[in-house]
Amino acid sequence: MISPQPAETKARRRGKPIEVWVNDEEKSQIAIRAKECGLSRSGYLRAVGLNYPVRSVVDLAAVTDLAKVNGDLGRVAGLLKLMLLEKRGQGERAIDVHALMVEFRELQGEVRAIMSKVVYEGK
Template identity: 70%
Template sequence: MEPEQKARPRRELPPIKVWVSVEERAAIQERADQTGLSLSAYLLAVGMNTPIRSVVDLTAVGDLAKVNGDLGRVAGLLKLWLAEKRGQGARPIDVDAMMVEFRELQGEVRLLMSKVVYGSS
């Protein structure tokens, strides 16, 4: 059996040179910056047809996750309040309708998150 070959660092591998104008390089660099990848990593990912996510997309998912958590906490507080103050301040049917709306909003937020993460339409 042959001993396992140690992977060489990328910097030791032969590069591919691409001739681009100043404007093209700036446009490619801007796209790489949007993904949080280096220029080299971005071009490799594009060349290998690897799905690339924008840093903005990932930030949006984080923001949506926080909103989803906030909705859950508000619904939990409302439920606690109702348990202690049953029938005071709001009709039960109105509260039940609001709870349904909370759950629907949470579902919509989760759907938006999955569209950003998995790229579905």
């Protein structure tokens, strides 16, 4: 059985323009904010005017960076734990190692909390 072809994506049907009078500085700020959201100026103003959520691409990029750092923290903690298990009795006391591992987990929790705040408050 042959599956149906996906419907072609159609460009948004143009309606009627709305004139908004702004000075050069305001126009520049609107252009910057639209770009930060990955939208055209028209798309940005439409979304804001209709009270749709607009999300900054910069915020989402920050969340992606934080997710990478969170993963790196987890890998470093795992490697540290593995290294210490292989060299049991040498180097640091077990209680100090445990405290360090707890600190790693707390840092991961803080990173996740920041990511959640950016993602959910941005909606």
